[in-house]
Amino acid sequence: MDIYSYNACVQQWADALFRFAYKCTGHEEDARDVVQGAFEVLWQKRDDVQKEKAKAFLFQVTYRQSVDNYRKKGKIVYKEAEQIDVAYPHNPDLKKILDKALAQLDEQARALVLLKDYEGYRYEEIAQITGLNEAQVKVYLHRARKILKAYLVNVENII
Amino acid sequence: MVTFENYEEYMMLYADGELPEAAIEKLLDFVAQHPELKGELNAYMSTRLQPEMEMVFADKESLLQPVPEKKIIALGWIRYGLAAGLALLIGIGVYRLGNSDKTTDHNIAVTKQAPATQQIAAKAIINQTDTVGIHPATLAPHKNQIRKKQDVRKSMENVGHMQKPQERNNNIATLRPSSDQGFAVNIKPYVSDIYTVADPIIIDTKKPVKKSRLPVADESKESMYVLGAAISERVQDVKNFTANIKTTGMGFNIGSKEIKVNF
Numbered sequence: 301m302d303i304y305s306y307n308a309c310v311q312q313w314a315d316a317l318f319r320f321a322y323k324c325t326g327h328e329e330d331a332r333d334v335v336q337g338a339f340e341v342l343w344q345k346r347d348d349v350q351k352e353k354a355k356a357f358l359f360q361v362t363y364r365q366s367v368d369n370y371r372k373k374g375k376i377v378y379k380e381a382e383q384i385d386v387a388y389p390h391n392p393d394l395k396k397i398l399d400k401a402l403a404q405l406d407e408q409a410r411a412l413v414l415l416k417d418y419e420g421y422r423y424e425e426i427a428q429i430t431g432l433n434e435a436q437v438k439v440y441l442h443r444a445r446k447i448l449k450a451y452l453v454n455v456e457n458i459i
Numbered sequence: 460m461v462t463f464e465n466y467e468e469y470m471m472l473y474a475d476g477e478l479p480e481a482a483i484e485k486l487l488d489f490v491a492q493h494p495e496l497k498g499e500l501n502a503y504m505s506t507r508l509q510p511e512m513e514m515v516f517a518d519k520e521s522l523l524q525p526v527p528e529k530k531i532i533a534l535g536w537i538r539y540g541l542a543a544g545l546a547l548l549i550g551i552g553v554y555r556l557g558n559s560d561k562t563t564d565h566n567i568a569v570t571k572q573a574p575a576t577q578q579i580a581a582k583a584i585i586n587q588t589d590t591v592g593i594h595p596a597t598l599a600p601h602k603n604q605i606r607k608k609q610d611v612r613k614s615m616e617n618v619g620h621m622q623k624p625q626e627r628n629n630n631i632a633t634l635r636p637s638s639d640q641g642f643a644v645n646i647k648p649y650v651s652d653i654y655t656v657a658d659p660i661i662i663d664t665k666k667p668v669k670k671s672r673l674p675v676a677d678e679s680k681e682s683m684y685v686l687g688a689a690i691s692e693r694v695q696d697v698k699n700f701t702a703n704i705k706t707t708g709m710g711f712n713i714g715s716k717e718i719k720v721n722f
Contacts, residue, residue, distance in 0.1 A: 303524050310522045318516035332516070339522045398508055416475055417508035423477060442471045448506035449499075 301346040301354060309354045310339060316419065317362050323402065323414050324366035327373070334365045359419070360429045363411050370407040401451035409444035416441060461489040466496060474503045552713050 301309075317338060321331035338361040342349060349357050402410055408430070415421045415429060423441075427434045461469050461482075469486040472478040478486065490496045516522075712718070 303526055307523045307526070310519055314516040314519050314522060315512075315514070316510070319510055319514045322514065335516055336522065343524060394505065395509065395511075398506070401506075402508070413506075413508060418510045420476070423475075441475060442468070445471045445474055445503060445506050449502045452505055453502055 301349050301351050305351045306343060306346055309342065309358065313355055313358055317358055320359065320414050320418060321362050321366050324407065324411050325369045330369050334362055334369060337365055338362045356425065356429055359415065363429055367407045367411065397452065401448045404451060405444050405447060409440050412437060412441050413444050461485050470500050470503045474507055556713055556716055
């Protein structure tokens with residue numbers, strides 16, 4: 301990968317990586333640091349990374365750093381989740397509820413859901429990024445879906 | 460087949476986007492047959508997160524690597540010098556090419572006109588017989604007797620044998636022009652096609668050459684014939700000499716034109 305391909309990756313994937321890192325870490329500054337670190341790693345290993353594999357490589361590095369970051373700090377507080385307004389129960393903001401539900405997941409399940417829903421990766425691709433096997437990805441994802449569904453059902457029930 | 464035991468698995472695969480098209484139809488048919496499962500299906504589908512596109516990484520430029528600028532060689536005046544040199548080379552090439560064409564054309568023209576020039580020159584010299592000062596006494600011609608050219612040639616050969624080479628050269632040397640008589644056409648041999656005489660031939664521009672009979676006495680006519688024969692012999696000698704010269708030369712190409720110089 302040459303410098304032009306690297307800069308193209310910055311323009312194309314920086315925002316997606318930031319969204320992913322932010323949802324994983326729960327902190328904007330941490331997410332910025334994670335994304336910056338991921339691109340630094342990519343630049344250092346640019347000779348070994350093919351242009352077509354750059355996106356997966358970046359998400360792989362971001363995933364690992366985000367999980368490490370979360371494990372050091374341990375708590376996610378989304379700004380959006382804090383702004384859920386229960387004064388309007390008939391018009392709940394599903395996205396904000398989902399953010400809160402997402403915060404209930406462990407760091408690995410959260411990352412799997414984000415990779416699946418945000419980036420549309422398939423089980424096999426998620427397995428390559430996270431270092432899990434495909435069956436594990438499927439099981440962890442389904443477990444996360446059940447938790448999210450249960451949270452939404454409970455909210456609806458409360459509302 | 461979708462059953463109550465596996466429908467939840469189908470629903471999660473459907474929410475993950477991993478369920479094949481045929482399996483989706485089976486699931487939807489099963490849900491249609493059991494409407495109480497519709498709410499659960501909607502709940503699973505609601506767990507799908509949508510990316511927040513408004514969330515972006517600010518200051519992406521800080522992540523970019525500076526592209527190295529291409530090196531620009533500052534030639535300065537050298538650039539103009541190179542351009543001038545190139546123009547000079549082209550000019551020389553064009554000049555030489557033009558000269559080569561002109562020289563070739565001139566050579567062809569001279570070659571083509573050579574016989575006529577010889578005739579004119581011969582006639583011009585005949586007009587100047589008085590100034591040449593060659594005395595045909597040794598030939599002992601008869602008055603009022605017109606000889607055939609064959610006889611004149613034989614007589615001239617006798618003259619040639621009798622005269623020493625130095626004298627013959629002197630005779631030719633007398634043909635060299637004076638400034639008030641006209642101009643000299645120095646027809647030098649060019650390339651391998653040597654057809655004309657090597658020595659200058661005087662063309663008297665003041666006295667136009669006439670094709671009619673010359674208004675001179677018969678004695679003078681004899682002298683003229685002798686002189687003409689001597690010139691012809693000289694021309695023949697030069698032709699024989701040049702014919703024996705081995706042609707050598709060299710050639711080179713300028714662009715698509717091939718230039719050959721033989722000497």
